[in-house]
Amino acid sequence: MKIEYQDKTMALSEITELNATNSSTLRDEARAGLKHDVTSLDIDLSRTRFVDSSGLGALIALHKTMCGRGGSVRVINPTPTVQQVLELTRLHRVFEIVMTP
C-alpha cells in the first residue's frame, strides 16, 4: 500500500486485495498515517481485485475515524467487482464513490 499527501488529503493506493489477513494492517497503517491536518481520505481501489467482508469492515473503520475528525472518505475508481460488492452491501450509500477518467 502506498500513502501520499496533497494539501489536506491523504491518498491510499496500490492495494491489490482487502481480505481477512491484511485489512486490519491496512486500517492501522492508514490511521497511523493520518496527520493532524488531514480532513479527506481518498482510497484508490482501481487496482484492487478482491474485497471481502473484513475488507469492508476496514473501510468502514476508516470512515468512522474520518467522521470523528470532521472529515470524509472517498473511494476512487473501484474495479467493477469491488463496486458490485459495495452496492450489494449498500455501502455505496456510505462512501462517496468517485470515478475519474
Add this chain to the structure above:
Amino acid sequence: MSAGPSISGVSISCELPCDLQSVAPFCLQAREFLGRAGVSETEMDPWELVLTEAANNAIRHCRPGEDQPPIRVDLLATAEWVEARITDHTPGFEWPEKAELPPDDSESGRGVFLIQNLTDESSYLLGRGSNCLCLRRHRSAPKRVPAPPNPPAEEELREVRHTLDLMTEELASTYESLSAIFRFTTELQESGHSGGFVERWLKQLLVITESDWVVLRLCDSSNRELVVSAASVDDWQGEPLPLKAPAPAHPSVEVRAATQLSDVWFDPGSPLLPGDPLTHVAGKGCGFAHPLLVSDTLIGVLSIGRHDGARLFQSGHVSVSQTLGDFLGLQVRSTQLQKEQVRTRLNARDLEIAGNLQRSLLPDQLPTLSGADLAAFYRSAREIGGDYYDALYVGEGSILLVVADVMGKGLPAALFAFMFRSLLKARRDLAAEPGKLLEWLNRNLFVELDRTDMFITAQLVLLNCQRREMRISSAGHPPMILANSNGTTRGTSRGGPPLGILVGAVFPEEVHSLGDGRALMFSDGLIEARNPAGDLMGLDPVTAAMSEAARLGESSEATRQRLTRLLQEFEHSAEAADDTAFIVIACTRPN
C-alpha cells in the same frame, strides 16, 4: 487436493488448516478448478467471495488453542450449477434463514449476507462433531449476441420467474405433505387404529424427502426400550434398544438422539459406528435420527437416510422430515391416548410463518390521488388466508386496484397470494388494459395452479381520475357494487372464469364513469359472513349500506367503518369462517 469426475460433473476436494492465511491460496486453486470446468470469469468473482467468506467463517469458529481438524471443502461443477460444501468441526453457529445487513457503521456482520445473496441456495446442517454449509449457484446461460434493449419489465420478470420456480418447488412439497396429512388423518380418525397408517405415512415421507430408507422406533409402555414399529426395509426386525440400562460406551445413533433429545447426523465423514443397528439399512450412506417428542416427552425416534453418502440432505428436506416426523409421533401418541387436542401444536410454527408472509403482502397505506379517496379493510379468518388487496400507482392520475382471493387457506394459499402479487407488480405496464393483464396472469399462473388443484378469483380496477373513469375486469370474482349519489345501485358483470381454470381464458373489460358515487370491491368473505345461527349475510345489506353511503356522500373511511360495523353486528359472537377484504372508492370532484 484431489480432483476427478463425479456422477454428473467435475469435482474437487481439499482440506484447509484452521488458519486465515490458508484461504486466499485455496481460493486461487478453486478459481483454477472453476475455470477448467468452464465457469466464466464473471461467475468466478462471486464464487471467490462466497468461498472466502465461508472459509473465514468456519476458521473463526474453530476453538482457539486446540488441535483442530482441518476444514474440508468440496466443489462440484455441473453444466447447470456449481455446488460447494464446507465441512467444519466447530461447535457450529447460527445460520439465519435470511441474513440482514448490519447497520451501515458496523465493521462486521456482512459475511453471511454476502454468501446468501451471491448463491441461489444455502443451508447449514448442524451435526455432532461436524457441520456442513451447502451452497449452490446456478450457472448463467452461455453468452449470446446482445439482444435489442429489453422491454421495461423483462429483467424484473426474469427475477420473479426465478423466485416463482423456487417457490413452486417448495410449494409442491409443502402442499403434498399438507394434503397427505389431511388424507391420512381423516383415514386414521375413520378407522380408529394406527396400523396401516404408519406404513403408508412412512412411504409418503420417503417420496417427499427423496430418501431411500426410514425406520421408526417407538418407546415401549414403560419407556425402557426403543422398539422398531415400522421400517421401509423388508425382512428386518431390529432388536429393541435399551434406554435405561447403563449407557454403552458407544451408543447407537438412535439411542443418542433419544437421550440427547436432539437430531443426530451421520454421513461418510462421521459414519455409523460398527455395531450400530442402522448399519443394516443405511450402509455407508447419510442420514439422521430425529427424536419424536410430545410435550417434551420422548415417544420414539425416526431415522431417515439415503444410500448415497454424497447426497446430503438439503434444509428443505430436513425440515419436512422433522415436521412430518413430529406429526407422525403426535398422531401415534394421540391415537394411544385418544386425545385430539394435542395435534394442533405442531402446526403452530408453519401457521406463524405463513401468517407473517400473508400480512407482509398488504400495503402499509393506500396511495392518494385527486378525484377519488380510498379506504381498505382486511381481516383474516384464522392465522392465514389467501385474500389479498393492493393499490398500485401505474401512471399519472391512475391507480390499479386489486382484490384477489386464493381458494383455500394455509401455507399454499398464502404462497399463491404472494406469487400473484409478484407477477402483478412485474407487469404493471399492462395495467392500462386490466383484461389483458388478467389473461397474462392466468397464463403465467396456470401450470402451478392446475398442478395443485387451486384457483384464484381476482378483480382489477384501473382508476383514471383524469378521464374520470373506472376500467374493470374480473376473473370469477364477486361483482363490484356501484352506488350513485341519488342512492341507486348496480353491480358490474362477473367477467371471465377464475385464474387457473381455463388456460386460454379471456377477461372482458367494462368501463364506468366515476360520477360522484361510491364503489365497493370485495372478496366473498364479506357477503358470506355468518351469524351465530348460521345464516349468510348475503349481498342485500351490503348494497343497502353502499346506497346509504353514496346518498350521504360519506368519505371512504366512514363507509369502511359503516361496513365493518355491519359485519361485526351481523356476526355478533360467531367466528369468521373466511377471510374478508374490501376496498371502498369514494369518487370526489378533483380539486
